[in-house]
Amino acid sequence: MSFKIHILSPELSNKIAAGEVVQRPAAVVKELIENSLDAKATRISVIVKDAGKALIQVVDDGEGMSEQDASLAFRRHATSKIHSASDLEEIRTLGFRGEALASIAAVAQVELKTRTDSDDLATHIRIEGSETIEKSKSALERGTNITVRNLFYNTPARRNFLKTRHTELKNITDVIVRMAIAYPEVEWFYASDDEVMLDLKSQNVERRVAEVFGKSQFGSMFKFDDANELMTVNGFLGKPDFARKSRIEQFVFLNRRFIFSRMINHAVFQAYEHMLEKGSFPFFILNLTIDPKKIDVNVHPSKMEVKFENESNVYRIILSVVRKALAANDLIPSMSFRDGNAVSPFDVKFRFSEQAWKQGAIDQTGAPVFPLRPDIRSGEQSTPPTPHIIGLDDIRPSESNLESPLPFETSSSSLNRVLAQRSALDQSQMPESKPIWQAHNKYIISQIHNGLMIIDQHAAHERILYERVMANFENTLPSSQQLLFPETVDLGASDYSLVKELLPDLVHLGFDMRLFGKNTVVIDGIPADVRIGNEKKILQEVLDEFKNNEHTGVKDVRDNLAKSFACKAAIKAGDRLNVTEMVVLIEHLFLAKMPYVCPHGRPVIVRISLEELDKRFGRT
Numbered sequence: 042m043s044f045k046i047h048i049l050s051p052e053l054s055n056k057i058a059a060g061e062v063v064q065r066p067a068a069v070v071k072e073l074i075e076n077s078l079d080a081k082a083t084r085i086s087v088i089v090k091d092a093g094k095a096l097i098q099v100v101d102d103g104e105g106m107s108e109q110d111a112s113l114a115f116r117r118h119a120t121s122k123i124h125s126a127s128d129l130e131e132i133r134t135l136g137f138r139g140e141a142l143a144s145i146a147a148v149a150q151v152e153l154k155t156r157t158d159s160d161d162l163a164t165h166i167r168i169e170g171s172e173t174i175e176k177s178k179s180a181l182e183r184g185t186n187i188t189v190r191n192l193f194y195n196t197p198a199r200r201n202f203l204k205t206r207h208t209e210l211k212n213i214t215d216v217i218v219r220m221a222i223a224y225p226e227v228e229w230f231y232a233s234d235d236e237v238m239l240d241l242k243s244q245n246v247e248r249r250v251a252e253v254f255g256k257s258q259f260g261s262m263f264k265f266d267d268a269n270e271l272m273t274v275n276g277f278l279g280k281p282d283f284a285r286k287s288r289i290e291q292f293v294f295l296n297r298r299f300i301f302s303r304m305i306n307h308a309v310f311q312a313y314e315h316m317l318e319k320g321s322f323p324f325f326i327l328n329l330t331i332d333p334k335k336i337d338v339n340v341h342p343s344k345m346e347v348k349f350e351n352e353s354n355v356y357r358i359i360l361s362v363v364r365k366a367l368a369a370n371d372l373i374p375s376m377s378f379r380d381g382n383a384v385s386p387f388d389v390k391f392r393f394s395e396q397a398w399k400q401g402a403i404d405q406t407g408a409p410v411f412p413l414r415p416d417i418r419s420g421e422q423s424t425p426p427t428p429h430i431i432g433l434d435d436i437r438p439s440e441s442n443l444e445s446p447l448p449f450e451t452s453s454s455s456l457n458r459v460l461a462q463r464s465a466l467d468q469s470q471m472p473e474s475k476p477i478w479q480a481h482n483k484y485i486i487s488q489i490h491n492g493l494m495i496i497d498q499h500a501a502h503e504r505i506l507y508e509r510v511m512a513n514f515e516n517t518l519p520s521s522q523q524l525l526f527p528e529t530v531d532l533g534a535s536d537y538s539l540v541k542e543l544l545p546d547l548v549h550l551g552f553d554m555r556l557f558g559k560n561t562v563v564i565d566g567i568p569a570d571v572r573i574g575n576e577k578k579i580l581q582e583v584l585d586e587f588k589n590n591e592h593t594g595v596k597d598v599r600d601n602l603a604k605s606f607a608c609k610a611a612i613k614a615g616d617r618l619n620v621t622e623m624v625v626l627i628e629h630l631f632l633a634k635m636p637y638v639c640p641h642g643r644p645v646i647v648r649i650s651l652e653e654l655d656k657r658f659g660r661t
Contacts, residue, residue: 066093067212072141077101084228092209102184105157108164155185225249255531265366279324281316287589312363483614492650500639502611507640510603520569521551582609
């Protein structure tokens, strides 16, 4: 009689388990570093080659392992962190599942050297595909040295699913940066392909954060600390004017373990309320200390998902703590009370930051000014502009024209003449010499032969810039404007690594820049499409958008870079344009190869037919 059910071999079961624990090189780095930290290491070195696919080496000066422990460490569910089921309710170490080393050894060639204080010689073990091929003694200082070579050499399908070298290296860098933030007392050394990426000495948390993220970014954040009966919360919050366009730089550590928590991220975001522009996200580092009995970290093999005993309480506390910290730093309004429980209607005072006054949100007495929209060119308060109503044939250059926020040279030529060159454009869509309006500083409206044409000004300019950048890449003819005084920019370790990877393409884009070491770059020139004074901001925004696009599946580096730059350098919704600027924008749009959609696929133009208008007004 044949049986359908059988027990999987240890080799196959280890490979299956490896699929949960070791998804990519960064996961290997994370698991090995966690072991080093649990071993009370004070110095950890990480060396990788080919983004971890060829080599990952982690060396620490921790407690080390005896020969017997070293041999058992590669067996499934072998751990020194827990002993009984009750220990799962009070986990105080980073590792505890006993799966990491067995999973790594199942899909790589692993070499381990380790020695304790009580051993004269180190234990040396070599394993390939879960099979021990060598066990010997060698010389080594106290600690552990583990080398992982040819990751996924025996599971080629998994290796083929890895991302680009840049993406995998960035994931490794992110892991190390997170650990370095959580453990500032530990020395960290990190090198990729013989190039030093990080070399951090033991220091306090303020100096560690400043060194990892750069002095410029550190100056845009402030430290906070709070405690209650449920938890202790401390860390750093970014000021609203330093908000980013993605959620990438948001760090949550629970009992010094980096975790992902949408609930916590949402609580912080809610605390900022209306202080952020739409589409912006705050920078923050949160360190939460909670009784291990009130949390469950045994949710997923990656150990980065956590369940809380009372999520609603955690949410409310974090929301309250962050709001309190923002108020204490003059970033949100606060009311002064005449006594402990009464508010006088004549004694309500609001405190704003100096930045709020500069942006026109308040006057010199501190009273709010409405509307709260600063003029985009001067930063001074302006009233909402009246609609532009003027015939295109009447446009003439005038000294009264505001300086154009568009990078290209303005032209007063008739829009009809330019559009007539576009034989592919349907005549019914050609704007006539009719009035042109800007609606809500966001959309351009013009009358066409049989209806109305509405253009999204940001999407239109984005398409123009995207095609210009792609043409520069093809022709290798970057258009750059030199700065009178070079700008030095401090970057975080991850962003500096990204700049190094993208440097040739950034040069083709128009950035005349050079690496200056220690996570610093010097900008000597910027693309012609960027206004002077925005060089630091545009570089950071392009890097943020590039990383954001990677997460959404944009794989081609140049296409990603062109989309990122076009998005961040284009005029924005809310930018007021005069008539000449609107005309020139439309001229350049219809000289583009694909004027109807932006690089991200959103529509640029919407046409409303006269028939549709008649129908809406009951004229059919």
